[in-house]
């Protein structure tokens with residue numbers, strides 16, 4: 001069989017179940033790339049058509065057309081919930097990316113990143129350098145100093161992303177006014193589920209404070225949080241980036257690690273990771289580890305999802321205006337829309353405003369802002385505009401990629417708004433309520 | 443125009459080889475995506491200057507091959523011409539570019555307490571340019587009428603790039619020939635609409651939706667006849683058969699239609715609140731009389747939306763059942779619905795084809811959906827023959843070969859079932875007046891001349 005045939009075969013194996021596309025076009029207006037570019041090759045239906053052409057042997061997977069348009073997909077999966085035919089686009093995209101990458105190596109930044117994140121020391125070193133650049137203020141300086149054109153554009157954006165992961169101190173100055181006391185708290189819950197937290201790679205390296213906040217908030221809601229060694233990576237980055245082999249390797253490690261921990265739930269606070277872990281059975285399909293993968297996948301919960309299920313305790317007032325944006329991998333991939341709002345509802349005084357077009361991708365999509373500076377920049381700029389139009393002090397979104405993307409966009413505009421994970425805000429509220437006070441809790 | 447907006451790479455062109463009807467495939471020479479009327483004019487001038495035909499394309503949701511590229515043509519897409527230019531609530535008018543998606547106009551109008559009435563099931567994706575070209579209808583067109591009633595003016599790019607203004611509310615009442623009326627429904631064969639002026643309506647004060655469940659499609663169709671005979675004027679009267687219900691309920695658009703039903707009838711009344719409940723009561727009685735096994739009604743907006751979403755996505759949901767799907771479109775006099783349906787199902791059975799039905803029952807507009815697999819040549823041939831017989835049945839019952847999806851390439855072969863040679867010649871002459879060189883969407887709609 002020719003090379004084209006073999007790769008087409010890889011896609012064809014999934015065709016029956018994944019490709020009942022009837023070409024109705026209902027997915028077109030949901031797609032951020034089609035809406036902006038107007039080319040059907042950049043629409044979900046068009047991309048599926050290209051995949052179909054590879055399967056039929058009419059299109060070479062090494063061709064520019066396949067590479068460019070599959071690559072230009074954000075992987076936001078906004079096309080899935082609108083598809084009446086139930087085409088599993090996200091799963092197909094992963095296979096298509098893998099096929100494209102095998103036919104022809106992907107662009108250098110993608111290759112480098114996947115390489116670095118594929119190994120534990122690589123991740124530690126990369127994120128360590130990132131944290132160093134951020135903590136010393138070099139990232140922020142670079143983002144301000146570099147020009148926003150040509151080859152510097154991507155570097156500038158990358159540095160702004162790094163810089164934006166700093167803790168936002170804006171809330172510190174906001175105090176409850178007279179008469180806004182914390183509500184009486186009924187006895188704190190004691191018997192919650194036993195949970196383990198996926199500390200994640202990027203999350204652990206750059207957003208450790210979100211992990212800390214997640215653990216505290218869960219404990220305050222009665223969960224027994226089992227300590228796990230860090231340093232793992234769920235493989236989402238690789239699965240989305242066209243390296244299924246590495247993704248599977250990483251996934252198998254996580255499946256074993258978390259099953260051994262014997263917990264009720266694996267809690268994830270990065271929507272992209274949660275989406276991948278919930279689909280581990282798909283990723284490891286045909287693998288002897290498959291039944292284990294399914295068992296683990298069923299235990300995975302997004303932190304917002306679990307808190308909403310438990311009915312989060314109400315903390316002390318934090319009067320502020322919060323803009324909420326839905327991460328694609330929470331909304332479209334996991335179907336979670338209300339849970340982050342339920343989490344923020346437990347913060348008295350927080351006035352929640354949904355960002356207009358909150359259902360649309362922010363352009364983060366991993367390192368899209370770096371690999372596709374032009375289009376990613378446009379999508380990001382639209383999101384920043386909608387966020388700013390809410391006239392809020394802070395924007396809450398439950399995914400590190402989105403936090404960085406929106407944060408970088410705001411920063412490059414010199415905008416004052418901060419970015420937080422919803423549980424961070426709840427954490428502030430709990431701290432003010434004294435929930436973490438040893439004497440009171442203990 | 444940048445390279446992103448002019449597509450000539452044959453691999454990239456593959457995605458334009460079909461519209462919503464996948465039986466036909468033909469890639470164009472190139473695709474151009476202009477961003478302004480000026481660019482559009484430039485493109486038409488240049489392409490026609492070379493004697494090359496132009497095929498207009500909106501969202502490519504058409505089901506008759508209207509936007510299917512003609513061999514050796516350039517496709518001109520309107521996806522980037524997607525701005526709402528003006529919305530004038532006082533005069534209840536909007537002026538839009540052709541690439542604006544139908545439901546987006548609806549959302550904007552709603553902010554002003556208005557709505558755009560024609561609501562094709564594809565409204566979440568199809569463009570107003572496509573709606574104009576196909577004179578599209580939708581479930582609520584039973585009471586409100588189809589697209590042509592709502593188009594008050596057009597700016598059109600004609601052959602060679604000439605731009606003309608047709609109609610316009612300011613010039614109402616129109617003097618002379620109704621050229622807007624001629625252009626609406628011209629299926630991309632007359633020119634490209636580049637600005638569209640539409641009439642908006644105030645949102646109805648109240649809405650009541652009723653769902654009747656029946657053991658068979660024939661029972662549901664009898665309920666429809668009863669409702670209309672009562673002199674009631676519902677906004678919509680829609681039937682889905684059991685196969686369609688089950689496909690919808692298995693999809694993300696599941697709305698709670700009972701999956702063991704033979705048919706579901708959705709009846710909607712709207713207007714000033716007073717009197718709606720009485721209408722509903724009478725319609726409920728008609729359903730019961732026709733043998734409904736259950737009748738529910740709702741004025742809950744959420745449930746209403748779900749019912750409609752389910753109904754409107756029924757076609758797409760069929761993708762779960764078979765790889766390919768032909769959505770037929772024909773009309774019959776409403777009173778003949780039960781018998782025609784029976785015959786259609788019999789034809790399906792005779793050719794060993796799986797047929798499901800969803801239709802605008804109030805208008806007698808049928809949409810038999812034939813499920814098949816294109817890789818099976820024998821099945822494909824049976825689909826073709828069954829389609830022809832179904833068309834013949836509808837025409838014999840006093841109906842016609844398309845209710846709203848247009849003729850395109852798919853129905854050309856049936857045109858002579860309903861039109862005589864003189865009528866076809868007149869159509870051709872009108873087309874010639876708009877497009878003398880025949881360079882817009884040539885070879886579509888009108889059948890090949892009869893061999894002498």
Ligand SMILES: Cc1cc2nc3c(=O)[nH]c(=O)nc-3n(C[C@H](O)[C@H](O)[C@H](O)COP(=O)(O)OP(=O)(O)OC[C@H]3O[C@@H](n4cnc5c(N)ncnc54)[C@H](O)[C@@H]3O)c2cc1C
Nearest residue numbers: 500501502503504508563569571572575578579630635846
């Ligand atoms: C699931 C589904 C449900 C549907 N339901 C309905 C329904 O309920 N009622 C109904 O009427 N139709 C329905 N349709 C058919 C289709 O959606 C309509 O015909 C729609 O109007 C096509 O719009 P479009 O933007 O996709 O046009 P396209 O398919 O791109 O083009 C349709 C025709 O319009 C021409 N055209 C497009 N833009 C212009 C322009 N600016 N100027 C001149 N010509 C132009 C094209 O050349 C072509 O001939 C349905 C289709 C699907 C897939």
Ligand code: SF4
Nearest residue numbers: 021022024025027083
């Ligand atoms: S909505 Fe689904 S079936 Fe329709 S074109 Fe898109 S992917 Fe295909």
Ligand code: SF4
Nearest residue numbers: 031073074076077079
């Ligand atoms: S995943 Fe997002 S960008 Fe990719 S095709 Fe679907 S909607 Fe478009």
